[in-house]
Amino acid sequence: MSGAIEHVVVQVTTGSREEAERIARGAVQQRLAASAQVGRLDTWYRWEGEVREAEEHLVSLFTRRERFEAIARFVDEHHDYALPQVVAVPLCEGTPAFLRWIDDASRPAAP
Secondary structure, rough: OOOOOOEEEEEEEEOOOOHHHHHHHHHHHOOOOOOEEEEEEEEEEEEEEEEEEEEEEEEEEEEEEEHEEEHHHHHHOOOOOOOOOOOOOOOEOOHHHHHHHHHHHOOOOOO
16 A cells, blocks of 8 residues: 555435436536445434434445545536535555556546
8 A cells, every 4th residue: 555545435325216316417517526426314313403304315435545636626517415525435446457547537628
């Protein structure tokens, strides 16, 4: 394993499956992420002084760490929440072939 974390999974939660799919598809189409996974989850959170519960969808975007800011901007432009969750979780290990694929698939397209 190299010292610096180069690959991350960016996690974004949404209020609907449709929104999750739109963000997942758009991030992959724009080469911000190599792949995206969408799954349903139950969430408890504190908002405006109250504990709330919601059914949400989690979008996991596999990408390079350097693409985080571009993904954050993309999510901000396409998300319905006032404060969307956009966090990067480091990939500490991965098979060399899979990590190379992430590199190739999330590299910006040549002009």
